[in-house]
């Protein structure tokens with residue numbers, strides 16, 4: 001049997017990893033400025049994470065949600081403490097798309113309404129509602145097409161106000177990334193998020209903060225929406241939550257009430273995933289990784305701004321993007337194959353940096369040095 005060929009693959013086989021370094025089968029060392037697509041939060045194979053998973057595995061890996069699973073409660077307690085949202089409620093699932101799917105479904109149950117506002121360049125995942133709310137027609141199958149999603153321009157508070165004025169009573173939810181990831185690292189303005197909050201309150205809609213990529217401390221605060229001082233009704237999370245162990249979830253404001261059977265999943269919240277997620281939160285706290293994200297992120301952003309050949313350096317913490325001109329269009333590939341550095345991209349010309357929150361200043365400095373070398377190669 002062959003693999004279903006949906007991914008453009010780099011011809012590299014990574015066989016082991018530690019912190020922000022990964023090695024291929026020929027023992028070549030790479031610097032990981034991509035974090036496996038923003039997933040590696042506390043660093044590859046962190047010893048505390050490995051230990052927690054290993055010891056849980058020896059006890060029990062999985063049982064269904066038909067029994068008490070105290071480690072879910074432990075995780076909810078810890079998340080409440082780290083986010084400061086102690087009165088929110090946790091629902092666990094397995095991925096970012098699923099988290100958004102459940103968030104939107106819950107908003108619709110809660111309001112009894114069908115319409116959802118999403119924004120230009122948004123990416124929310126590939127399940128049916130999540131992909132319908134994603135601004136990329138090429139990944140929306142005919143069966144996913146629906147009139148229930150309305151796209152408005154990102155960061156345009158006036159357009160949002162106007163839409164609510166005319167259709168406010170039909171809106172179940174507004175879903176927004178605090179920093180758009182796949183869309184090219186576009187930071188939501190504080191005033192825009194405040195306008196979303198105000199209109200959701202006024203018209204009884206649910207504010208869903210998609211924090212799958214920009215959450216979990218990556219921005220330097222636990223949720224990037226925290227910069228605006230707004231509280232969302234639902235935060236969706238995945239990626240950094242398990243440091244590579246598949247887990248997703250939503251945290252839900254107390255004003256949304258649970259009913260037996262309204263949401264559900266077989267694998268979500270299994271013992272092993274919770275053990276991984278607990279280890280992640282413990283390490284984020286113990287090693288002050290949000291502070292590190294701010295510190296190293298500021299260094300990276302300032303260093304990038306001093307490089308003339310690139311432009312529009314943007315982002316927060318360790319979620320950074322910049323534009324590269326046409327003549328540097330092979331930069332990402334060169335960094336990978338010549339300089340052994342993984343980075344991310346957003347089409348057509350954005351480079352994305354999404355390293356582990358535990359990346360050191362030395363590693364960040366090495367990246368900047370190598371990036372400058374790579375760019376010099378293109379100078380006339």
Ligand SMILES: Cc1ncc(COP(=O)(O)O)c(C=O)c1O
Pocket residue numbers: 095096097098100123124125126177181182210211212213214238239
């Ligand atoms: C903002 C955002 N939401 C949702 C998703 C979907 O997450 P997953 O791939 O885990 O389903 C992604 C993935 O890149 C994302 O960046």
